[in-house]
Amino acid sequence: MNNYSNRRFIIGGIFAFVILIFLIRLFNIQIVNDQYKLSAESNSQRRVTQYAARGLIYDRNGELLVYNQxxxxxxxxxxxxxxxxxxxxxxxxxxxxxxxxxxxxxxxxxxxxxxxxxxxxxxxxxxxxxxxxxxxxxxxxxxxxTLRKYPHHNAAHTLGYLGEVNDKHIKRDKYYSKGDYIGKSGLENTYESVLRGAKGLKVYWVDVYNRIKGSFHDGDLDKNAVEGQNITTTLDITLQEYGEKLMQNKKGGIVAIEPNTGEILVKLSSPGYDPEMFVGRAMSENYRELANNDTLRPLFDRSMMATYAPGSIFKLVQALIALQEGIITPHTRFKCHNGYHVGRFTQKCHHHKSPLDLKESIQHSCNAYYAQTFRNILDAPRFGSVSESYTNWRRHITSFGFGGRLGTDLPSELTGFIPKASYHAKQLKTKNWKSLNIVSMAIGQGPLLITPLQMANMVSCIANRGYYYIPHIVKSIGDDGIIDPKFLEKQQTTIDPKYFEPVIDGMDLVVHGEDGTGRSAAIKDIRVCGKTGTVENPHGDDHSVFVAFAPRENPKIAIVVYVENGVWGSRYAAPISGLMIEKYLKGKISKNKKYLEKRMLDADLIHIEKDKEE
Amino acid sequence: MNRRVSLIKNLDWITIMLYAMLVFLGWINIYAAVYNEDHQSIFDATQRYGKQLIWIGAAFFIAIIILTIESKFYSAFAYPTLILMVVLLLAVLVFGVKVNGARSWFQLGTIRFQPAEFAKFATNLAIARYLSQHNFKIHKIKSLFITGLILFTPAVLILMQNDTGSALVYSIFVLVLYREGLSGFVLFLALLAAIFFVLTLIYSSFTVAILIIAIAAVSLKMIGVQVKQIVIAFGILAGSFGTLWLINKGTDLQLENFSLVVIAILLNTIPFLVHIYRQKITKAAMVLLMVIGSLFYTFSVSYIFNKILEPHHQKRINELLGIQSDPYGAGYNVNQSKIAIGSGGFSGKGFLNGTQTKFNFVPEQSTDFIFCTVGEEWGFLGSGVVLLLLLGLILRLLFLAERQRSSFSRIYGYGVAAILFFHIAINVGMTIGLAPVIGIPLPFFSYGGSSLWSFTILLFIFLRLDANRLELLR
CATH class of the missing domain: 3.30.1390 (Ribosomal Protein L30; Chain: A,)
Incomplete structure (x- = not known):
């Protein structure tokens, strides 16, 4: 009936041929080729990570600050x-x-x-x-x-916290895998590679039900975890704790440095938070709360990240530069009639005797004296132009560590701001700007921005009479105790050591002089040298600042206390500095200063301010 | 009574046995593929295996209904059925819901229904009806046109639903046409086209062009053209090509080598034809025509592939041909599928013990990639048995088709075998990396009511026709 019935063999042949090809292919991938079995095998291992114990953190006296739980x-x-x-x-x-x-x-x-x-x-x-x-x-x-645990609930900003790694970390460093913890801020961050140690691995055989059937390849792939190294910090936790107490209910920061080593004794930002808040399950919630809902910004580390105008404490450096440049001598006198007047321009000053010499100008924090001095520095004919003189002045300033990162071993240090000559030219829209245009910088106002850490470093320079060590937070790492060699290098300022004594005389008078502005920082038997500052604050009450070092000979501590909205340097910053120094050098507060201590502890600048607002 | 007895006696129980075994194995493997500790009962109707059991029950019911319908009905209603299906296919374009990017489902409450699945048996009926007409002559233009109309109407509509896989099924009717007298040359051309397609993508158009010319040279020798003449002709071609190449280098035309070959040949076409006419070697003209046709085809392939195919299709084809390897992207399914099947080894990991399939490494576990579960849990033995059962079924269908007296039944039988074959070849080929990933189900195995029912209808209509083979002659 049909001529083509033989074609059934061809069609059947095609069917059989295709199935045969499939069978050959199956034979190949299921029996001959091992590759697919190995791929499947990787699913039948269980790799169990052995987490390494993270290194512990101690204070300078061996007091445990951070351990694992x-x-x-x-x-x-x-x-x-x-x-x-x-x-x-x-x-x-x-x-x-x-x-x-x-x-x-x-x-x-x-x-x-x-x-x-x-x-x-x-x-x-x-x-x-x-x-x-x-x-x-x-x-x-x-x-x-392991979770972090804190016996002292202090120094949260410095110690930092851990958090789960994110995709970026994993991408950047193959060491991390999902669910691992990494130092996110502070010491935990800068010394992450030291503290973390190395994870280990154990590989087990598991059956299809994921039950462990034994060690994979007799443990050939296993790796033991290596413990993280311990770190001893330069912090004095007792002093830190005391400082945090004194600063309670106040906004601001304290930095204290041991001048002859650059070791940071205290570094605090207030208000702070309890480091325990960032441990474990509660972390994300607490973090959200602190980061978003707290107007006081407790996560913000004011000691390194807040940039303030330095105010009157800047006069110390101005004096040193003027001496170095030969603009003044310790005996140079300037008059002051309640301020500095040039034509219609007036830089106000408060009432004090006139005329006065260098050390008296520091004692009374005379604005006119420094306006005149700064102008003389800039107008000195030696460099030909104000701009050139200014650049020379800036060279001196930056040698104190201003206007750039000091290079400390903590993350998120800010640079502050010391404008270049070109900045002024741009602001004033002329290349031939005059010294009078920027005279507010003479007394630490104007565009200047400085962090508390830089202020403390400046005091360190003065205490050392001309040099500093980069402030740092780690004293020794692990058993060898090695730290970055840059912290052992002396950093010279551009000022000759012989010019420091007159300025220090002035600082001595600030605390011990008859009507010195920092008398509340005085301590029995200890020669404290200091300088108050009151920083104009267009947004509210002025900021109160005090820098000091003690004792005068062989200084052991250089300190800055910055209290936002503290009005006068002498009101809060000076007494707190005094108490801190006394606590550090004597170990306790003498009886006659107990009332002062109580007043500082009770002072509440945050809630008052809030009441005012309401 | 007598009729019913004779129906049962005349039914091909071998086919029914094979069918039942495959459906049963499919169900067992769906159970394994989506096995769920919380729902361990294979009868749990909230799970896919429970649902599949319901579909299977319904399929048996459908089978019985089909068997009780008079066999004349199927040929008589072949065209109306197709028209109904075309209407449904049109309707689904308007009223259908989208699933996985294809608008090919009707949604009725919780039940989904895919008309494309049912269009297969309707088209098959219509083709059988048309090809079995007495005046049908396959090489008449009109016949070819109507055949094409019957095949392309549903195929194009399904393509418009974005269900490429189901549309491609209709290409397999070329086997049925071949059985009914279509020239073997068409099959050969189809094969050649496939080979050139692959070569064009793997190598360059230029390489294929060289290959085509080499084949042409051999063909010329075989049809008796003198070697000397062939050498001269190719010398001329080479000379033209060289000249063009130099011109191309010297100017700023920047033509591809492939284009240069084409231009060289086209320039010489007239002189060659004149020469062929003078020498009276007409067969050589055919060769020349073939060369030009093949070159045009090669050009179209690379043009269509690069300009018309969508990127995900390009990727799947590149992956299949090994041009691109991207085991976590386009190649993910196939790679995981091969791992699952390969890890089965000789005898498999045992029922419910597959790890690769259980971890959901392979997507579409219970539908398109059901063969992975077979491969992993039953190994080479199990997958071999399943393949042989499937082969046994389609060969049995060929055998049954050939014993029909009515050409309607025979053609329909061939259609059933061809459709099943296409699904098996593409589906299994895809899981073991021999075919591109086209989402079409494995007959009787894959989860889903529409596909199971459509294959059941397809098959049992044929069994009904077969049971009547002695009674009528159409």
């Missing part, structure tokens, strides 16, 4: 979970039944066969009880983690 994550492999006594389980973990169901559902959504976190960071007490009963709950196991 074991925390226990409860892990779940949904597939292995069998029916269990939910009530018992809930009691053990202190959660509701609905919560359990929700968590299991979440884990199942991730994977039925792979482990995921069922509950984060249960306490060791709960763990102790749970451990005994864990066999009753198949599918659950415990993974140990």
């Amino acid at each position: 074991a925390a226990y994550d409860i892990m779940i492999i949904p597939r292995q979970v069998k029916i269990f006594d939910t009530l018992d389980f809930c009691n053990l973990l202190g959660i509701e039944k609905e919560d359990v169901i929700k968590r299991i559902r979440k884990a199942k959504k991730y994977s039925r066969y792979r482990s995921s976190i069922f509950m984060k960071q249960i306490s060791s007490e709960r763990y102790a009880v749970l451990q005994e009963k864990l066999y009753k709950f198949p599918g659950f196991f415990v993974q140990t983690r």
Whole structure:
């Protein structure tokens, strides 16, 4: 009937041929080729990370500041979970039944066969009880983690905190994997590579039900964890704690440095926060609260990141430069009639005797004296133009560490701002600007911006009579005690040591002179040299600032106290500095200053200010 | 009573057995693929395996209905059925819902229905009806035109739904046409086209052009052209090409080498034809025509591929041909699928013990990639058995088709075998990396009511026709 019926063989042949090709291909990938089995095998290993204990952190006297506490994550492999006594389980973990169901559902959504976190960071007490009963709950196991713990609840900004790594960290450094912790700020951040140690790894065989069947390849792939190195900081935690107490209910910062080493004794920013707030489960919530809902910005480290105008304390450097440049001698006198007057221009000053010499000008913080001096520096014929003189002046200023990062071993240090000559030309729209145009800089106002850390470093320079060491926070690392050699290098200022004594005389008078502005910083038997500052604040009450070092010979401490809205340097900053120095050098506060201490502790500038606003 | 007895006696129980075995194995493997600890019962109707059991029950019911319908009905209603399906295909373009980017489903409450699946048997009926007409002559233009109309109407509509896989199924009717007398040359051309397609993409158009010319040279020798003449002709071609190449270098035209070859040949076409006419070697003209045709085809392939195909199609084809390797992107499915199947080894990991498929490494586990579960859990043995069962079924269908007295039944039978074959070849080929990833189900295995029912209808209509093979002659 049909001529083409033989074609059935061709068509059938095509069918059979294709199936044959498939069978050959299957034979090849299922039996001959191992590659696919190996790929599948990688799914039948369980790689368990061995977390390394993070290095501990001590203060300069060996006091423990940060240590580790074991925390226990409860892990779940949904597939292995069998029916269990939910009530018992809930009691053990202190959660509701609905919560359990929700968590299991979440884990199942991730994977039925792979482990995921069922509950984060249960306490060791709960763990102790749970451990005994864990066999009753198949599918659950415990993974140990370490959390940071703080015996002292201070120096949060300096110590920093840990947080879970994000995708960027993982991309940048292969060491990290999802769920790891990394130092996000402070010491934890700068010394991350030292503190973290090295993770280890254990590889197990698991069967299809993910049950461990033994060590993979006899442990050839296993790697032991290496503990992180310990760090000893330069902080004096007792002093730090005292400083934080004194600064309670005030905005501002304190930095204290040991001048002959550059070691930071105290570094605080107020208001601060308790480092424990950033540990474990509560972290993200607390962080959100502090970062977004607190108008006082407790996360902001004022000691290194706040840039203030320096105010009158800047006169110290002005005096030193003028001496170095030969503009004045210690005996140069200027008149002051309640201010500095040129034509219609007036730079106000408060009432004091007139005329006065250098040390008296410091004692009384005379504005006219420094307006005249600064103008003389800039108008000196030696450099031909104001702009050139200014550049020379700026060279001196920056040798004190102003206008740039000091290079300390903490992250997020800001540079502050010392304008270049070109800045003024731009601002004043002329290349031939005059010294009078920027005369407000003479007394530390105008465009100048300086961080408290830089202020402390300036005092360090004066205490050392001409040099400083880069302020740093770490005294020794690990067993060898090695730190970055740059912290051991003397940084010279451009000022000859012989010019410091007259200025220090003035600072001595500030504290001990008859009507010195910093008398409240005086301490019995100790020669404190200081300088008050009151920084004009267009947004509210003026800021109160005080710098000091002590004792006068062989100084042990250089300090800056900056109290926002503290009105006068002498009102808060000077007494707090005095108390800090006394605490550090004597270990306790003498009886006759107890009333002062109490007044400082009780002073509340934050809530008053708020009341005013309301 | 008598009729029913004879129907049962005349049914091809071998086919039914194969069908039942495949459906059962499919169900078992769906259970394994989406196995769920919380719902361990294979009868749990909230899970896919439970649902599949319902579809299977319904499929048996459908099969019985089909078998009780008079067989004349199928040929009589072949055209109306197709028209109905075309209407449904049009309607789904308007009223359908989108699933995975294809607008090919009707949604009725919670039940979805895919008309493209049912268009297959309707088209097959219509083709069988048309080709079995007495006045049908395959090489008449009109016949070819109407055949094309029957095939392309549903195919184009399905293509418009963005369901490329289901549309491509209609290409397999070329086997049916071949059985009914279409020249073998067409099959050969189709094969050649496929080879050139792959070569053009893997190598360059220029390489393929050289290959075409080499084949032409051999062909000329085979049809008896003197070697000397061939050498002279190709010398002329080479000379033209060289000249063009130099011109191209010297000027700023920046033509591709492939274009130069084409221009060289076109320039020489007239002189060659004149020469052929004088020497009376007409067959050589055919060769020349073939060369030009092939070059045009090669050009179209690279043009269509680069300019017309969508990027994800390009990627899938590149992945398949090994031009690009991207195991986590376009190649992810296939790579994971190969790992799953490959890890099955000789005898598999055992029922419900597959790790790769359980971890959801392979997407579309229970539908398009169901063969992975077979490969992983039952190994080479199991997948081999399944393939042989499928081959057994389609060969059995060929055998049944050939024993029909009615050409309508025979053609329909061939259609069934061809459609099943296409699905098997593409679906299994895709899971083991031998075919591009085109989402079409594995007959009787893949999860889904529409596909199971459509294959059941397709098959059982043929079994009904076969049961009547002795009674009528059409």
